[in-house]
Amino acid sequence: xxxxxxxxxxxxxxxxxxxxxxxxxxxxxxxxxxxxxxxxxxxxxxxxxxxxxxxxxxxxxxxxxxxxxxxxxxxxxxxxxxxxxxxxxxxxxxxxxxxxxxxxxxxxxxxxxxxxxxxxxxxxxxxxxxxxxxxxxxxxxxxxxxxxxxxxxxxxxxxxxxxxxxxxxxxxxxxxxxxxxxxxxxxxxxxxxxxxxxxxxxxxxxxxxxxxxxxxxxxxxxxxxxxxxxxxxxxxxxxxxxxxxxxxxxxxxxxxxxxxxxxxxxxxxxxxxxxxxxxxxxxxxxxxxxxxxxxxxxxxxxxxxxxxxxxxxxxxxxxxxxxxxxxxxxxxxxxxxxxxxxxxxxxxxxxxxxxxxxxxxxxxxxxxxxxxxxxxxxxxxxxxxxxxxxxxxxxxxxxxxxxxxxxxxxxxxxxxxxxxxxxxxxxxxxxxxxxxxxxxxxxxxx
Numbered sequence: 353x354x355x356x357x358x359x360x361x362x363x364x365x366x367x368x369x370x371x372x373x374x375x376x377x378x379x380x381x382x383x384x385x386x387x388x389x390x391x392x393x394x395x396x397x398x399x400x401x402x403x404x405x406x407x408x409x410x411x412x413x414x415x416x417x418x419x420x421x422x423x424x425x426x427x428x429x430x431x432x433x434x435x436x437x438x439x440x441x442x443x444x445x446x447x448x449x450x451x452x453x454x455x456x457x458x459x460x461x462x463x464x465x466x467x468x469x470x471x472x473x474x475x476x477x478x479x480x481x482x483x484x485x486x487x488x489x490x491x492x493x494x495x496x497x498x499x500x501x502x503x504x505x506x507x508x509x510x511x512x513x514x515x516x517x518x519x520x521x522x523x524x525x526x527x528x529x530x531x532x533x534x535x536x537x538x539x540x541x542x543x544x545x546x547x548x549x550x551x552x553x554x555x556x557x558x559x560x561x562x563x564x565x566x567x568x569x570x571x572x573x574x575x576x577x578x579x580x581x582x583x584x585x586x587x588x589x590x591x592x593x594x595x596x597x598x599x600x601x602x603x604x605x606x607x608x609x610x611x612x613x614x615x616x617x618x619x620x621x622x623x624x625x626x627x628x629x630x631x632x633x634x635x636x637x638x639x640x641x642x643x644x645x646x647x648x649x650x651x652x653x654x655x656x657x658x659x660x661x662x663x664x665x666x667x668x669x670x671x672x673x674x675x676x677x678x679x680x681x682x683x684x685x686x687x688x689x690x691x692x693x694x695x696x697x698x699x700x701x702x703x704x705x706x707x708x709x710x711x712x713x714x715x716x717x718x719x720x721x722x723x724x725x726x727x728x729x730x731x732x733x734x735x736x737x738x739x740x741x742x743x744x745x746x747x748x749x750x751x752x753x754x755x756x757x758x759x760x761x762x763x764x765x766x767x768x769x770x771x772x773x774x775x776x777x778x779x780x781x782x783x784x785x786x787x788x789x790x791x792x793x794x795x796x797x798x
Contacts, residue, residue, distance in 0.1 A: 365438055369429040372442040380449050384489060387453045391488040397460045400491070400538045405530075410467065412474040414528040419477055421498060421525055428505045437505075440556045444501050447550045452494040455546070461490035465533045478532075485534075493535045496543030497550065499525045504551055504628065552629040555619050562612040568776060569610045569705045576607035599636035606637050615684040615700035624681050624688030624698040631687060641685045645669075645734050652735060656768040658744055659753050661728035662719070664768050665736040677726035680719050682739045694730075697722060701739045706776040709784055715743045716750055723747075741771040746784050757781045 391397060425445075432438035464487075470478050503522040510518050529535040535543075565573065580603040587596030609617040618634065619627035631638065645667060654672065655665025661676075667686045668674050674694055681688065684700035699715045701707050707715070722729045733739035745760040754760045757778065764771055773781075 365432060365435065366430060368435070368438060369432075372429050372438070373426055376442065376445055376449075379446065383449050383453045384494065385484070387456045388486045388489045391456060391460045392486050394460060397462045397488065399462050399464045399536065401464055401536050402538075405537055408530050408533075410533050411531040412470045412478070414524070414531040415470075415474050415477045415481070417521065417524040418495070418528040418532050418534065419481075420521070421495060421502070424502050424506070425498060428502050431505060431509050433509070437556050440554055441501070441505055444550055444554045445498070447554060448494065448497045448501055448547070451546055451550060452489075452492055452497055452543075455492050455542070456489045459491060460488065461536075461539070463487040463490060463534065463536060467533045481534075490535060491539040491542045492546040493529055493539040493543030495529050495535070496526060496540050497547040500544060500547030501551055504556075548629055548632050552619070552627070552633045555627060555629075557621065557627075558616060558619055560613065560616055563614060565610060565612045566705060566776075569702070572704060573607045573610035576603050576610060580604035580607060602634050602636040602638075605634060609702060610705070615702055618684045618700060620684055620687075620698055620700045622698050624679075624696045626687045634685075638685060638687075641734065645686075649735055652737075652770060653768070655730055655732075655736065658764055658767045659748060660723075660751075662723060662744060662747065663728070663730050664740050664744055664764065664771070665730050665732050667732050667734055667736075668730075674730055676728045676730040678722040678729045680715075680722055680729055680731045680740075680743070682715065682731065682733045682743060686734070695722065695726060701733070703734060703739065706742065706774065706780045707739075709780065709787065712743065712746055712780060712784060716746045719743060719747050720750070735770075736768065737770055738772045738774075738777065741768070741773065742777050742781065745773075745781055749781070749785050749788060757785055 428441065429438060432441060467478070469475070499522055503519070506518050506522075507515055526540065529540060530537065580600045583596050583600035583603060587593045587600060590596065605617050609615070617630070619630040621627075626634075626638075646669070649666045652666060654668075655663040655674075655676070657663045663676055667681070667683050668679070668689075670689045676694065678695040679697070681696060681698040682701045683698075684702060688696055688698070697718055699718050701711065701715070719729060719731060731740040731744050741764050745757070745764055748754045748760045748763065749757070754763060760781070761773055761778070
């Protein structure tokens, strides 16, 4: 983009940022203030406090990082570099206020510690806070929700030392809600959970979409849904088993992926990275997938060259050096380690199911693009046995290295005997081959 175009685009984003700020500021003060006043008028508002919280010191100076979130809130709308990023970020802020206020109404709580008098400048800041705020609107902490959402934006635009300094400041903001005696610990935990969920449900890049699942995908969705129910029941029955709700949610999201949301649930970029929010929401499932890959890949070769510099292999473990110049990553569930120096291109496919033909065609196109640019390419999935084998087989047919699906399968099995081609994968390849032959005949006749 030329410099004048960049200047125009930046000016447009600034104008939109001002408009969003003019909308968000009244929305916050109206919703937060009215809910606070309403809760103050309710009888029997309780509290939830752990005994150890009485040992949390009151640190007056932490009112400075506590108040600083207001400045960072406004700045966050002006650091966005594209319209979609700014719009999605603004909608996250809207959702944060609405979800938090709904929580305040449904689960009203009151802060119970009596804050001591504070002299000087810090005392003035506390006085300004007390003019607007009341000891209600506790869980989930809107301060924590906003701190998480704002940090996600700033971390995308900062690098090196500045990112570390900014991370430290946001951590201080999170701690300040306790050391200013503004919130109890349960407010912090619930606020962090809500913040992560809001940022996951409103992704800055990509979008949610549904497509009709195959029968095999639906069967897997039912199995994952059943597993989610079992985790949830165990969490409800076992004393202090609340942590089991996390894997219950994680597995439920995977079930929704197989039910039609597809690889969008992983929020994986073309560079191979999963969004931080997706990694947190899906962490139990991702950890299980990583353990499964480590166990079943013990006796597998890292990669095997199939033909003309194209190799099949499992997803490269952290610290493992890849000999190929480029990597086509077909996993949806693994996060690319930044230490990998290769040209890395991600084309996520759901595990255990055959993709549709357009998706397969696009994957083959990505492989051909990398092959022409680099000559040798690693095509990887979790173990290098199914998703990657199917794409390489289709590529062999496209490049006419083989003349039939059977020859493609035999060639791949000769180089990597453990590969798995299910009847669904074979049927997909046969249909792909038939479509390819029809297109060739049409081009010849024309």
